[in-house]
Amino acid sequence: MEEFNIFKDVKAIFFDFDNTLVSFDKLSNEALVKVAEDILNFIEENYPNVNTTKEELTKNLIEISKKLDEEGIYDRRVWWEELLKRYNINAEMEDLYEWTQIYWSIAGNNTPYEDSLDAIEYLKRKGFKLGIITNSDGEWGDKRQRLNKFPLISYFDVITISGENNIKPKPNVQPFILSCEKLNLSVSQCLMVGDDPIKDCLAAKKAGLYSILVDREGKVKFAELYADFVIQNLKQLEEIF
Structure with missing residues (x-):
C-alpha cells in the first residue's frame, strides 16, 4: 500500500x-495495593503515632510509582523509600526486600x-x-x-x-x-x-x-x-x- x-x-x-x-499496568497496580497494605501494617507496628490509611498510602504509592517510572527509576526499593520519606519513616533493608518480593509475586505474572x-x-x-x-x-x-x-x-x-x-x-x-x-x-x-x-x-x-x-x-x-x-x-x- x-x-x-x-x-x-x-x-x-x-x-x-x-x-x-x-x-502489565493492571497487575502492577494490584501489586502496589498489596505493598501498601503491608507497609500500613509495618507503620502500625513500628510507628503508632503516624496517622495514615490504606487508601492514602495506596494513592501516594501509585503517584510515586508513576513519577519515578517516568524518570527512569525502576528500583522498587526506591519507590518504597520515597513513600516512607513522606512520613519521616525509615525501614530496614529486609523490609524493603520483602515489599519488593510481594510486588513482583503479583506484577510479574x-x-x-x-x-x-x-x-x-x-x-x-x-x-x-x-x-x-x-x-x-x-x-x-x-x-x-x-x-x-x-x-x-x-x-x-x-x-x-x-x-x-x-x-x-x-x-x-x-x-x-x-x-x-x-x-x-x-x-x-x-x-x-x-x-x-x-x-x-x-x-x-x-x-x-x-x-x-x-x-x-x-x-x-x-x-x-x-x-x-x-x-x-x-x-x-x-x-x-
Whole structure:
C-alpha cells in the first residue's frame, strides 16, 4: 500500500515488553495495593503515632510509582523509600526486600496479549529479524526471568535489557543503537514498536529508527506527533507488513 512505503526498507522490528507484548499496568497496580497494605501494617507496628490509611498510602504509592517510572527509576526499593520519606519513616533493608518480593509475586505474572502472539508469528514467517528492547526491573527484580516466560521468546534474535550491563535505560538512544548493531543493520533498517510515546517512539526516532506507537485504549493525545504510525493493536502490523 502506497501510504506504508515509509517502512519498505525495514528488516528488523523491535518491541517493548510491558504493555506492548504483555499486560502489565493492571497487575502492577494490584501489586502496589498489596505493598501498601503491608507497609500500613509495618507503620502500625513500628510507628503508632503516624496517622495514615490504606487508601492514602495506596494513592501516594501509585503517584510515586508513576513519577519515578517516568524518570527512569525502576528500583522498587526506591519507590518504597520515597513513600516512607513522606512520613519521616525509615525501614530496614529486609523490609524493603520483602515489599519488593510481594510486588513482583503479583506484577510479574504477565499475560501475553493475544494479538502480540499472532503478530510475532506472522512477522517471523515474513522473514523479519525480531528483537525486544525493554528497561530493567531494577534491583531485586528479574526482567530476564519474566521475558523467558513469554511463549514465543525463542523467536527473538536480540534482547536488550536497558539499565543493565552498563546500557543506559530508555529513553536514552543507546539501547536502540546497540540493538541495531547486534543485527548488523543500520538504524534506518530498523523499527521500534511500543506503548510509550516518549521512551519507545520518540527515543527510537531520535536514534534514527522508525517507530510505531501501539495505543490500545486511545489515551495518547496527538499520538501521531510521537511516532511514524499509530495502531490500536499489534494485529494491525499484518496490514502494514
